[in-house]
Amino acid sequence: MKLQIALDTLTIEECIMLLDEVKDYVDIIEVGTPFLLEEGNKPVKIFKERYPQLEVLADTKIMDAGEYEAEGAFKAGADIVTVLGVTNDATIEGALKAAKKYNGKVMMDMICVADMAKRTQQMDAMGVDYICCHTAFDIQETGKNPLDELVVINQNITNAKSAVAGGVKLETIDEIVAEGAGVIVVGGAISNAKDRIAMAKAIKEHMK
Numbered sequence: 001m002k003l004q005i006a007l008d009t010l011t012i013e014e015c016i017m018l019l020d021e022v023k024d025y026v027d028i029i030e031v032g033t034p035f036l037l038e039e040g041n042k043p044v045k046i047f048k049e050r051y052p053q054l055e056v057l058a059d060t061k062i063m064d065a066g067e068y069e070a071e072g073a074f075k076a077g078a079d080i081v082t083v084l085g086v087t088n089d090a091t092i093e094g095a096l097k098a099a100k101k102y103n104g105k106v107m108m109d110m111i112c113v114a115d116m117a118k119r120t121q122q123m124d125a126m127g128v129d130y131i132c133c134h135t136a137f138d139i140q141e142t143g144k145n146p147l148d149e150l151v152v153i154n155q156n157i158t159n160a161k162s163a164v165a166g167g168v169k170l171e172t173i174d175e176i177v178a179e180g181a182g183v184i185v186v187g188g189a190i191s192n193a194k195d196r197i198a199m200a201k202a203i204k205e206h207m208k
Helices: 012-022 033-039 042-050 066-076 089-102 116-126 137-142 147-155 173-179 196-207
Strands: 002-007 028-031 055-062 080-084 105-109 130-134 161-165 183-186
Touching: 002 012, 002 055, 002 161, 002 196, 012 042, 012 196, 028 042, 033 042, 033 055, 042 055, 042 066, 055 066, 055 105, 066 080, 066 089, 080 089, 089 105, 089 116, 116 130, 116 147, 130 147, 130 183, 147 161, 147 173, 173 183, 173 196, 183 196
Parallel strands: 002 028, 002 183, 028 055, 055 080, 080 105, 105 130, 130 161, 161 183
Antiparallel strands: none
16 A cells, blocks of 8 residues: 655745655655646656655646557656546557556556546456556545445456545545555645644555
């Protein structure tokens, strides 16, 4: 079980300060979608060079041109790229082709997928590495819990690992750990904490 820290709205310099503090407690650095839109693949390259012991995920949310877009992130140093589960199979296959070329991994983001069980089975059969249930930022205030979708994903995977993202915090980590997930994504709960080291350490300890 890996802890992924999501970096979305901080500057590169602010991210480095944060990562220097919590690098011993996280496994994957996520360069979030807003960050990629602002800076391109520059932070991917910087973080991979500065923290070679950690995996770097580019939250590309690929919807088209799967091979081309994935290859750009892998070239910059990404270990993992994300592809939207609602996209065409051909796009997923393109991203998987690029991943194979660069020894990378593909994480499917299941945001807005209507039939979670069916799509999970399809993508598991295609050979993706991770399938992630994702409570969208814009609906987190409704109290929606990603746990129900995580259960469905876990019931329908054979080869892939599950992941969970969206509003995960210390108060909800235990039930997610109990259900099981290959990757747990945490953003603001760590980056906005008064003591970021203590929070990252506490979340990691709950994951054990």
